[in-house]
Amino acid sequence: MPTDQRQALNPRTGMDVDSFREDIRQHLHYTLAKDQYSSTEWDKYKSVVLAVMDRLHDRWIDTQQQYYDQQSKRVYYLSMEYLIGRLMDNMLINLGLQDVAAEAIEEVGFDYDEVREAEIDAGLGNGGLGRLAACFLDSMATLGVPAIGYGIRYDYGIFDQDIKDGWQIEKPDMWLQYGYPWGVERPQKSYKVPFYGRVKATEDKGGRLHFDWVDTHNVTAVAYDTPVPGFQNDVVNNLRLWKASSDEGFDLKSFNQGEYIEAVRSNLLEENISRVLYPNDKVFKGQELRLKQEFFLVSASLQDAMARFKKKFDDFRKIPQQMAVQCNDTHPNLAIPEMMRMLMDEEELKWDTAWDIVTKTMNYTNHTLMPEALEQWPISLMSDLLPRHTQIIREIDRRFLNTVHMTNGDSNRKDRMRIISNEMNPRIRMGNLGIVGAKKVNGVSELHSDLMKKTIFKDFAKHFPEKFTNVTNGITPRRWLRQCNRDLADLISDRIGKDWVTHLDQLKEVEQFAEDADFQETFKEIKYRNKKRLADHIERTSGNVVNPNSIFDIQIKRIHEYKRQLMAVMHAIVLYNRLRENPNADIEPRTLLFAGKAAPGYTMAKLHIKLINNVAEIINNDPDVSSKLKVLFLPDYSVSLAEKMIPAADLSEQISTAGMEASGTGNMKFALNGALTIGTLDGANVEIREQVGEDNIFIFGQTVDEIEENRDSGYSPRKLYEEDEELKQVIDQIHEGYFSPSEPDLFHPITKALLSDGDYFMVLGDFRSYVDKQEEVEACYKDEFEWNRKAIINVANMGHFSSDRSIRDYCERIWDVEV
Template sequence: MTKLKEASSESTSSNSEHSLVEELKDSILQQLKLNLARSKDAASSQEVWAAVCLAVRERIMEQYIQTQKAHLDADSRRIHYLSLEYLMGRLLNANLCNLGIRESLDQALNELGFELPELCEEEHDMGLGNGGLGRLAACFLDSMATMDLPAIGYGIHYQYGLFKQEFEDGRQIEKPDDWRRFGNPWEIARPQFIQKVKLYGHVEHDYDDRGNYRPRWVGARVVDGLPFDVAIVGYGAKTVNFLRLWESKASEEFDLDIFNQGGYVEAVREKATVETISKVLYPNDETESGKELRLVQQYFFVSCSLRDMIARYQRSHKGWESFTEKVVVQLNDTHPAVAILELLRILVDEEEMQWEQAWDIVRRTFAYTNHTLLPEALETWSEGLFAKVLPRHYDLVLEVNRRFLDQEIEKIAPGDAGRKHRMAIVADGQIRMAHLSVVGSHSVNGVAALHTKLLKERLLREFAELYPDRFNNKTNGITPRRWLIGCNPELADLVNSTIGSEWITDASLLRGLEK
């Protein structure tokens, strides 16, 4: 009887796998026909790769919709991860592993006359990051989805990555990396969620009819932020979160009157300037114009992201009483730190909230990850540049700094000018974004036990003394799913046969190999 049951079980499993293979073959051919207008025999390798990605994405979308509905119905508290970089790598192989259909797709492609490893080589790395900071962010998104945590990543939809390398006459040549040249089958444009961002202009210091100070940010340039979503599949595909990337667009396409008068370049100049914001990952900041673009990039994506979070929150809630119970924002290094001032501005200027209430909400919303122990590497902005690009935020950071020094530092070290200067957010003509991040957050973490220890004992010692409960450690890591299952499936099979497969979601179990 037992043998009959086993045989029946194996037969059912075999039939299921055969059915999946046939479904994948049909889906790939349909995608080729309907979305790429190609027959199997006429399609290039790049077109087959795109069809495969669309076929896989089709299987992701149903679970994505269910995940988002579940989070909405449960009124879940969401993690909102702000990062200027995401080193996502190639998504086809990663998504196949997390969906658990890599072997079935491999077989389907073989039966269609294609090789999965060769098609994977057609995929360009998403040009959204260039190193450890971006890889950490990508791994966090993967891990949060695998742990069934409601999470949304936010970043910039760069057109060009850092650069691509070529060699001419034995010398390295750097050229633009147009990673989106052939399109990105993983992303979905969301024009219905466009956000408007203000830049430059000036502040008019007005009062309302009750005598309350009501500053107005006027004369600003308005930029549209167009979002693109990329599904983030957790291992086992139970939870599918998403990464939302913002692309800058001109609010008005171009001046038709000037165009009709023959001024073709002048008609589109403003459009071209505005859309430079999301053009390239890390503009050269050795020049003043490069520094300015970098600051504009940072503010552009955090302003879009915060407005997106607030709109999502307000669809289910009235008032701000439960905002911090539903929204938490993690700052990946100081690049998104201006978000602290932007949320404060929205609450004080647009919601007309009292400063103390607004600052309490801000502090309970944000958490900060520090990535460096080098004082010279901590991000700062000159007061002049900051005031030029973000005039209202400059006023706010001065007030945050004044209240911090007068109300918090003066309380613990009365008359200590040296300590005030060392801990100031604004000093020596510079705005210290790391200090703003610590003061404006409820949690500060390093990315390794030793790193966090040195943060508390050296780099941010006086802040750790002021806020002893605020500092904690979150050890940096990578997902073993990408680097073992995806890159070396044979080794992963050997590990599975030795210690079981539970290590895939609990890497500590890999210690079982020590025996």
């Protein structure tokens, strides 16, 4: 039945204020058994969610049925992380219901903002990787790409971060404490995921070897679905998250003997697979649980995809025409041997036929240039946990190496390209496996993709030149402008129409208003309101008062040495010292805001957080300085906090060591919301400069080539320290305990890394260039007209960085899907 006929029969799908209002009331009363006196903020929020879900279900069912009827090629996006954040505003905007819902909610007697704030962020990711996946889901639905996102329904997402005495303290993220009303459990949509066991080889009458994986320990993967609506197009795709459940049932014998703990122990161990998101999103040290999680995701997802394929087709050679599997980083690359196992062992295809199918179906996105961050698993662990897959990987490696020939003077080429390393304790290199088994391998910015082919995968790029391509990351303009900065979105729509929301390149028309006095004035007022909103949030949550008329200088991202939060706080110390020396110095008031989480085991990153907080304590309590300079670390960074901070930013800090940030997407979000960027020529900063013009971005520091040359020629950070008085003063203050008087040695590991251990991340190498560029920033900010002109030009030239463009690139260059 068409959607419009269903709506006529079912008043709960009504899109008007009256229908929505009554639906909220009915859910509150009849579904939740609450009234205006007994309902909590969560009850109010849930009643609104249920009303929204009523309006999604018809579209959700119709979309999936249409894909099935039309035999659409499906994109299967496999990612260990989805940082989807709060969904209410996003759902309402994409349904075209935000204003209707706001009015209906007010008429019921609820406060819209309080209802929205009651939602808990779904923090199923560590940072950029998971947020990118969330943006891609939004764009795939908006473009009508038949796609399913597959992930894990972690009981605990990225940890909650408290700051105590300046130190990061981790607490469990209880995002499912009250349930998750956006998710629909599918208890009958479940699959057995095997582990351990042994491989049994038998020979059939024709002499063909057949392999069976037997005596396995099985875990059940249960599906939980979350709708992903496109922007006002009636398309609703699906995010399917798997929860681990015991396959063994309850050990009644142990229970009857009074051994309750033993009765449930096995069940609990199996369910641990989906218990917690690993906080490190780059480096893992051979944890069995992490490897279990990766295979759990891959096995359940491929079983689900194959079951969907087999409903319509019995010729497995059609898989590449019906399925495109995208592995988001190395984490899901076990999909390659798993699909081989399914095709050979379960469907009885020969190796060559199965391999042809796999290498036309699988694709791999690389997210890092750091060799130490590419996953490698001990073959001893893999062979114990996944014995059949280890056999298959060995055979993939053997056959691949037969195609690799030594080049003159390079006897190590085969060793570099092996999937299984040639060492005393061999390891399976998941990046190499991904390249060998994929149809396409992509980097995530032009610079990153180019460096990938020149550095970590240069041998493969020569061997498989046709496999490598680039898809620059993007962000969804629905959440990252239309939702988080409604005033600016309305200003843009008032001048150029509303189509930019799905055609971000139309923002180019805004450039004509860069010097328009009325547009500039409104643009300036919007920025001030956003800054005031953030200032109010800071005062309400921390008691700190910040000046919305100051430069809001913001760095928000994971805390990591290569992202160089250290350099930004060292600049704050420079400004502090200058003001201490001359309190009347003509320095533009500045508020430096940090937010981000350090992996619990990353000692140096946590020490950087402590330094930021200690510096803030000294600066913010110095009456001679605090009126012109404030430093704050905002705890528990999340998507929701980003939505408050990004629209308020004047200056976006994108200062990673050149060559180490694959792309970045925060840089795009800030520029889209009218912040100017200070950054290195790293990741997507390179392309942002190309789009906005080099006069409208503050680029500093060494390039990738200059860093390499500097290291080769004997880089001496101590020499820089001795020759730069301001730099020397800053490091001496940190080293001698100026910012840690009760523990003078506290920050010695930081100064040791800078001066004695080679300053690997080139903090001192880029410091003077950074400080000088910050003076240009300040001079420009004093010229209000010029600053706003540059900011408007940045907004106008962000069209290239829409995740809609990214997905079109994937469809054209990788997936062979029409949009």
